[in-house]
Amino acid sequence: MSEVTAPVLRVGGLEKTYGEVKAVQGVTFQLAPGEVLGLVGPNGAGKTTTLRCLAGILPPSAGRITVAGYDLAQHPVEAKRSLAFLPDEPRLFEYLTVWEHLNFVARLYGVEDWEPRARALLDEMELVGKEKALPGELSRGMKQKLSIACGFLHTPRLIILDEPLTGLDPLAIRRMKASLRRRAEEGTALVLSSHLLPLVEELCHRLLVIAGGRVVALGTLPEIRARLSGPEAAGASLEELFIRITSAAPGPEREAP
Numbered sequence: 001m002s003e004v005t006a007p008v009l010r011v012g013g014l015e016k017t018y019g020e021v022k023a024v025q026g027v028t029f030q031l032a033p034g035e036v037l038g039l040v041g042p043n044g045a046g047k048t049t050t051l052r053c054l055a056g057i058l059p060p061s062a063g064r065i066t067v068a069g070y071d072l073a074q075h076p077v078e079a080k081r082s083l084a085f086l087p088d089e090p091r092l093f094e095y096l097t098v099w100e101h102l103n104f105v106a107r108l109y110g111v112e113d114w115e116p117r118a119r120a121l122l123d124e125m126e127l128v129g130k131e132k133a134l135p136g137e138l139s140r141g142m143k144q145k146l147s148i149a150c151g152f153l154h155t156p157r158l159i160i161l162d163e164p165l166t167g168l169d170p171l172a173i174r175r176m177k178a179s180l181r182r183r184a185e186e187g188t189a190l191v192l193s194s195h196l197l198p199l200v201e202e203l204c205h206r207l208l209v210i211a212g213g214r215v216v217a218l219g220t221l222p223e224i225r226a227r228l229s230g231p232e233a234a235g236a237s238l239e240e241l242f243i244r245i246t247s248a249a250p251g252p253e254r255e256a257p
C-alpha cells in the first residue's frame with residue numbers, strides 16, 4: 001500500500017482499565033487520510049478515555065495505536081508530531097500572549113515558516129487584533145479558537161477533537177465546521193467526539209458508537225442503519241439510532257474481585 005493511501009491512524013484491541021473499571025475494551029478501527037470519524041456514545045461510554053489514549057496522553061492497558069505509520073508506544077515523539085489533540089477545555093499558558101502561544105508551538109514542532117501560517121490562522125479564527133492579549137483577556141470562545149489555531153499550526157496529519165464547538169457562537173460554529181471540512185479535503189484525518197449529533201451527521205464520513213467501553217456500531221450512517229433489523233430502522237434519524245443502539249448496551253465492566 002502506498003504512503004498516500006496508508007491509514008493515518010490504526011487502532012487495534014485498545015483497552016484502558018482504571019483500577020477495576022474497564023473504561024474501554026476491544027476498540028479496533030482504521031482511519032484513511034481525509035476521513036472524518038465521529039465518536040459518539042452516552043456519558044461515561046469511554047469517549048474521552050479513547051481520545052486521550054489516541055493522543056498519547058494516557059497509556060493504554062492493552063492494544064496498539066499507530067499514527068502516520070509510527071507506533072505510539074515505541075515512537076511517541078514521531079507519532080505525536082503527526083497529530084494534534086484539541087480537548088474540550090482549552091489549556092493555555094497564563095503568561096503567554098496569543099502570538100507567543102503560536103511562536104511557542106512553532107518552536108516545539110519545528111515549524112519554520114510559522115509566521116505567515118500563524119497570521120493566516122489568526123485570520124481564520126477571527127483573532128486578528130488579539131495578538132498581544134493574554135488568555136485572561138480572552139473570552140471562552142476566543143480561548144477555544146486560540147487552542148485550535150495552535151493545534152493546526154504544525155499541519156498535523158491527524159486531528160483529534162473533543163467537543164470542538166463548545167463555547168463558540170453560531171457564526172464561529174459555521175466557520176469552524178468549514179475549517180474542519182477544508183482540512184479533511186486537504187487530506188487530514190479527523191476523529192471528532194461530540195454529543196451534538198447533527199454536527200456529527202454533517203461532518204463525519206463514518207461513525208464509531210461506543211457504549212460501556214465497547215464499540216457497538218462502526219460504519220457509515222446507512223451501513224449502521226442497514227445492520228439494525230426492523231422496518232423502523234430504515235428512515236431512522238441518527239438520534240433514534242443512537243438511542244436504540246446505546247440503550248441496549250451494558251455499562252462499563254468491572255473486573256471480578
Ligand SMILES: Nc1ncnc2c1ncn2[C@@H]1O[C@H](COP(=O)(O)OP(=O)(O)OP(=O)(O)O)[C@@H](O)[C@H]1O
Nearest residue numbers: 018021023041042043044045046047048049050252
Ligand atoms: N481518571 C479516572 N479514574 C477512574 N475512572 C475513570 C477515570 N476517567 C474516567 N473514568 C471512568 O471511565 C469510564 C469512561 O469515562 P470517559 O470519561 O472516557 O467517558 P466519556 O464517554 O468521555 O463520557 P462523557 O460523555 O460523560 O464525557 C467511566 O466509567 C468513568 O467513570
